[in-house]
Amino acid sequence: MAGKNEQAIVIKRIEEDDGHGHHGGAWKVAYADFMTAMMAFFLLLWILAASDEEKLRGLADYFTPSLSESGGRGEGFLDGTVLAQDGVMSGTDGPATPVQLPSFGQENPLAVFDSRLRDESPKAVVEYDTRPEGERDTTTVNEEGQDGIEAAQAAAEAERAQQQWEEAQTRLEDQILEQVISNPELQALSENLRFDRTENGLEIQIVDKTGSSMFATGSARIADKTRELLRIIGEAVAELPNDLTISGHTDSVPYSGSGTYSNWELSADRANATRRVLVENGVSAARITGISGLADTAPLDPATPDAPENRRISVTVLYPDSARPHP
Numbered sequence: 001m002a003g004k005n006e007q008a009i010v011i012k013r014i015e016e017d018d019g020h021g022h023h024g025g026a027w028k029v030a031y032a033d034f035m036t037a038m039m040a041f042f043l044l045l046w047i048l049a050a051s052d053e054e055k056l057r058g059l060a061d062y063f064t065p066s067l068s069e070s071g072g073r074g075e076g077f078l079d080g081t082v083l084a085q086d087g088v089m090s091g092t093d094g095p096a097t098p099v100q101l102p103s104f105g106q107e108n109p110l111a112v113f114d115s116r117l118r119d120e121s122p123k124a125v126v127e128y129d130t131r132p133e134g135e136r137d138t139t140t141v142n143e144e145g146q147d148g149i150e151a152a153q154a155a156a157e158a159e160r161a162q163q164q165w166e167e168a169q170t171r172l173e174d175q176i177l178e179q180v181i182s183n184p185e186l187q188a189l190s191e192n193l194r195f196d197r198t199e200n201g202l203e204i205q206i207v208d209k210t211g212s213s214m215f216a217t218g219s220a221r222i223a224d225k226t227r228e229l230l231r232i233i234g235e236a237v238a239e240l241p242n243d244l245t246i247s248g249h250t251d252s253v254p255y256s257g258s259g260t261y262s263n264w265e266l267s268a269d270r271a272n273a274t275r276r277v278l279v280e281n282g283v284s285a286a287r288i289t290g291i292s293g294l295a296d297t298a299p300l301d302p303a304t305p306d307a308p309e310n311r312r313i314s315v316t317v318l319y320p321d322s323a324r325p326h327p
Contacts, residue, residue: 161320165319165320168240169197169202169317172202172236172237172240172317173195173202175236176193176204176232176233176236177190177193179232179236180193180229180232183228185225185228186225186228186229186232188212189212189225189229191209192206192207192208192209192212192214192229193205193206193229194206194207194312198316200245200316200318200319201242201316201317201318201319202316202317203314203315203316203317204233204314204315204316204317205300205312205313205314205315206226206229206230206312206313206315207300207308207309207311207312208308208309208311208312209308209309210308213308213311214226214311214312214313215270215311218255218256218266219266220266220269220270220272220273221273222273222274222277227277230274230277230278230281231277231281233278233315234277234278234279234280234281234282234283235281235282237278237283237315237317238281238282238283238284240317241320242287242317242318242319242320243287243288243289243318244278244283244287244288244289244315244316244317244318245288245289245290245291245292245315245316245318246271246272246274246275246278246288246290246291246292246313246314246315246316247267247271247290247291247292247293247294247313247314247316248266248267248268248269248270248271248274248292248293248294248312248313248314249267249294249295249296249298249299249300249310249311249312249313249314250263250266250267250295250296250310250311251296251299251305251306251307251308251310251311252296252299252305252306252310253306262295263295263296264293264295265293266293266295267293267294267295268291268292268293269293270293270313271291271292271293271313272291274313274315275288275291278315289318296310300312
């Protein structure tokens with residue numbers, strides 16, 4: 001026994017705090033449940049992928065409730081012996097229900113697992129159609145949609161053909177002008193050329209100028225320079241698939257010759273002479289679909305009927321059928 005003067009020894013233990021609280025183990029249970037659910041899910045996916053059609057159909061039949069439309073009696077739990085009103089056994093002596101019961105996939109159980117087997121085509125239902133019976137449109141939604149697609153495709157094709165034709169006209173104009181200007185003897189005739197994009201196609205016109213006539217006066221004989229100019233035009237349009245028309249024009253000055261020969265015959269003869277030169281330079285005769293002599297009925301300068309510009313030859317490269325504009 002220690003003496004009264006001896007001091008008691010006190011031992012103090014200090015535990016270091018690591019700064020982390022106690023979390024418990026509840027998360028482990030939640031994590032285990034999650035892993036179990038995931039395992040069951042992937043197991044189900046594996047079974048569906050590994051099973052053939054017969055097994056899938058049997059699985060669908062097992063989970064599909066079977067209801068009888070004659071009285072609501074089923075073949076499942078309790079064999080459908082469920083009491084109805086007044087103690088009548090449902091599905092035995094009760095009256096047939098007028099309500100259409102759901103089928104729950106009885107027609108095609110596999111459609112429950114594969115949406116591609118379902119008939120999901122839209123059907124249009126028109127209510128309160130006030131039109132007479134004979135005037136009602138029986139076109140379905142699918143047919144209308146198909147018509148719209150075909151119309152859009154036709155419009156896009158026509159627009160593309162129109163764009164190609166516009167580019168072809170530009171190339172044709174540039175080709176003719178380039179060859180005329182590059183020839184020193186024909187440079188001056190570049191002013192006698194005129195290009196107009198009309199409703200019928202590209203109209204290439206060779207017009208007279210003061211002091212520069214394309215034909216001999218009062219005659220259908222083609223001047224040498226005009227023949228060379230027509231050769232360039234003929235070679236430029238020879239490879240095109242388009243049809244051609246040719247028209248001759250005169251001014252309002254009456255033909256000075258005698259007899260019945262007039263500006264009508266003169267303009268027609270000049271147009272036919274132009275046709276012969278084009279054919280000689282590679283243009284197929286079958287592509288020339290019209291030759292006309294218009295005399296002075298379509299003047300280029302209506303304000304001055306006797307102006308030299310009214311005496312001209314017009315070669316029209318017609319629109320291709322695919323690019324022809326519609327009204």
